[in-house]
Amino acid sequence: MKLNFSRKFVYVAVFALALLCLATRSAEAQIESVLHIFGGAPSDGGTPAAGLIMDSSGNFYGTTTAGGVNNSGTVFELVNSSGSYSEKVLYSFAGSQPSGDGGNPYSSLIMDSSGNLYGTTVNGGLNGVGTVFELVNSSGTYSEKVLYSFSQYAGGDGVRPYAALVMDSSGNLYGTTQGGGANGAGAVFELVNSSGTYSEKVLYSFTTSGGDGVYPYAGLLMDSSGNLFGSTQYGGVNSAGTVFELVNSSGSYSEKVLYGFSPSNGDGQNPSGTLIMDSSGNLFGTNLFGGTGSNSGTVFELVNSSGTYSEKVLFAFGSACSGNGVYPLGSLVMDSSGNLYGTTQSSTGSGAGTVFSLTHLSGPASSTTTTLTSSLNPATAGELLQFTANVTSSYGPATGTVTFSEGSTVLGTQSLACGNATLSLPDAEALGIGTYTITAQYNPNGPALSPSSTTLSQTVNEAGVVLTNGNNTLNGNQTIDGSVSASSFSASSFVGNGSGLTGVLASGLSCTSCIGNLQLGINYAASTSQAGAASNALMLGGLLPSAFQPAGSYATTGGNAFTGNQSVTGNVAVTGNSSTTGTTTMGAEGTPIVQHLSTTINPNFVLKTGQVCASQAFTFTGVSDGNTVALGVPNGRMTAPDLIYTGWVSAPNKVTLRVCAFAGKPANFGTGTIRVDVWQH
DSSP states (O other), X not given: OOOOOOSOOEEEEEEESSOOOOSGGGGSOOOOOOOOOOOOTTTSEEOOOSOOEEOTTSOEEEEESEETTTTSOEEEEEEEETTEXXXXXXXXXXXXXXXXXXXXXXXXXXXXXXXXXXXXXXXXXXTSBOEEEEEEEETTEEEEEEEEEOOSSSTTOEEOOOSOOEEOTTOOEEEEESEESTTSSOEEEEEEEETTEEEEEEEEEOOSXXXXXXXXXXXXXXXXXXXXXXXXXXXXXXXXOEEEEEEEETTEEEEEEEEEOOSSTTOEEEEOSOOXXXXXXXXXEEEEEESTTTTOOEEEEEEEETTXXXXXXXXXXXXXXXXXXXXXXXXXXEOTTOOEEEEESEESSSSSOEEEEXXXXXXXXXXXXXXXXXXXXXXXXXXXXXXXEEEEETTSSOOEEEEEEETTEEEEEEEOBTTEEEEEESSGGGSOSEEEEEEEEEEESSTTBOOEEEEEEEEEEOTTOOOOOSSOOEESOOOOOSOEEOSOOOGGGEESOOTTOOSEEETTOOOGXXXXXXXXXXXXXXOTTTOSOOBSOEEETTOOGGGGOOTTTEEOOSOOEEOSOOOOOSOEEOOSOOEEOSOOOOSSSSOOOOEEEEEEEOOOOOOOTTOSEEEEEEEOTTOOTTOEEEEOOOGGGOOSTTEEEEEEEEETTEEEEEEEEOTTSOOOOOOSOEEEEEEEO
16 A cells, blocks of 8 residues: 655654554554453464454454364464454465365465455475465355465475465466575565466576675555565675565566665664555655664665665664664554554563554654764773764654764764764774864754754873873873973972973963972072973973072082083082083993883784874883883884884883874885884883
8 A cells, every 4th residue: 555645754662562543543542451361272273373354344454373183283364253253264374295274374365355365385385495376266265276386396486485465456366485486595586376176487587696685574566557665684795684576567567676784884784564656756665674773674765766776774783872772674554644553573671572653754854953072071092982973853862873073084983872973983083183173963864853953072192191281290200392382380290209300381370389399300400590400300491590409418609510420429619610521420321121021013003194104002011111222223114214113111011102203295104014123120
C-alpha cells in the first residue's frame, strides 16, 4: 500500500511491551489481552515465527513452525466471536517424504478474494528443501495443495523459502529462497498460474561477486508496474547486505542493486524485514545489526530521486537514549500519518523484545543547539585530546553527524549517539603548538532538524613548557626558553631553588625583600658596577645595584671582575676593586655516567599547514630529567638537506623528538628509524 505524507520529518521512538493500536486510537491507553496460548504437538501448533493476517470478519490466520500432529508445524485460525477468540487448527503439515508435504512454515500467509490461503515451508516437499502450498477454502473447511516442491538437485532452482509470498492480479505468486539458485546464493522465483496449475520460473539468481547481494531472507514488495523490491542479508560492496530491485520489462526481469549497507559509520547491516513503500516511492525497512547503538540494528529509509536512492538512518537501536529494544527482525507497518511500527527480537531490560513506534514529525525545521567541550585545555604535546559535541533539540535526541574543524581543515566527522559525538586526537600536537579555534558543525540527517555550530579556543603547549596567564605556581625546577614578562610577583609563588629560571625579566616591580631568597635562585645578579653576566637570577628592573646584594653572602663596592672558577666558603667582604685570575677548582668536574640506554624509534611526524616544525613523544623506560640525549643519523629520514632533528627528555620515561624544516621548503620528513642514546649521570 502507498501512503501520502509530507517528506519533512524525523522519527522519535516509543517502546511498549503490549500491542499498539496503529490508527487514530494510538493516543488512548492500550490493554493487552492474550488471545491464545499454543499447546504444541500433537493437538496444537507451537513456536509461531510470523505475523498474522485478518479477514473482513476480524478472524486471524497464521502459521507455527512446530507442533501439530506430526510436529512439523500448522496453519491456524483464531475465530472472532464478538471479540472473543477460539483457535481452530486448519492444517498440520506432514513434513516428510515420500508424501511430498511441506514442513515448518516460517512465513506469514496471504489470502485471495475467495479466502484461499497461500504460504511457504522451509522443509519438506518432494526433495526436502521446502514448498509453496495453498489451503483451498470450501465454506470454512480447508484442504492443502502443494503448488511447488523446490529441488536442490535441479539446476538453478532455489531452496528454503523463509518469506511470505506476493500475488499479482493474475494470481501469479512471487517469492524468495534463502539458498539455491544458479550460484547457491539464493533466488527470486515466480509461480505462473495457469487455471490453478503452477509452473516455476526462476527470475533471478544472486551471485557472490560484483557487489551483488546474497541470501535473501525477507519477502518481496511489488509496485504498480510489476517491479519487485527486496533485500539480502549479506553480500553487497561491504558484505553487509543490500536492497535490490528487479525491473520488470514485459515479464523479463533485470536486477539493480539500490543500496549496499556498510558495517561502519553508524550504518545498519543485515536487513531483515520485508520492505514497505510510500506514495513517493521511498522504501523503508529494518536492519538486524549495525547502527551507532551497540550494533543492535536500525530503521532506515531509501529516499527515491528519479530512481536513484540515498539512504537515511532513521533510528539506531540499543543506545542508552533509545529505550530498551534491540535487534529488529520483522517488517514495518506505516499509518496514514507516516508513523512507523515494528518489533524488536530482544531488549536490554527484560531481554524478551518490544513493540515500538517511530513517530513521524513534520513541519518546519526545528532549531538545534550545539555545545562543544575539550577534555584538556590547555593540552600538552603527546597527550590524548578529545572534543565532544552535544546537540539538543525540541524533538529529543538529535541524529546525524558532527564535523570537527580547525579553520578550514577538517579534523574528522563523527555520528551522533544520544545527541553526542566525540572526536579523539591521540596526540594533541596534531593541531600544532599554539592556540586554535575549533568548530563543531552539526549536520542533521533529516529536514526536520536544522544545522547548528559552535566554536572553542584550544591551546596546545610543547611538552615540558608551561604557558600560563594570571597567577601561576611553579613547583620544582622549571626550564623556560625565551623571555617571560610578569606584571605581578610574589616570592611565595615559587617553591624549590629556582635554579632553572634563566633570562627571566620582571620589570617595574618592587621586590627588595626577595633578594637573597634562595627559593628564587638569586645567588648573584649583575650590575654595571659589578660586571659579569647574571647567573640563575631573577632580573628585577628599576632597583639600585645595592639591592642585588644577597645579605649574609658578600658585599661589593665598585666594579669587580671575576675570571675563572671561584670557590667561596663563608662570608666574604670585598672593599675596592678586586681582580682575580687563574683557576680555583671546586671539585671533580661533571658527574659520573651510571647507565647508557639505547633504542631506535620510527616517528610519524604530522606537520600542520603553515608550520615548519613537528614533534612526537615516545615512551622510553628508565629516562629522567637531567639525562643526556643524543640522536644517531636518521638515515632514510634525511630526505631533504635542510632538516634539523633534536631530542630531549620531556617527562619521566618519555623522550620527545622534534624535526624542523627551513621555511619555504617542502615538509617531507621521510620514513625510517632514528637511533636515540641516553646517558644517565
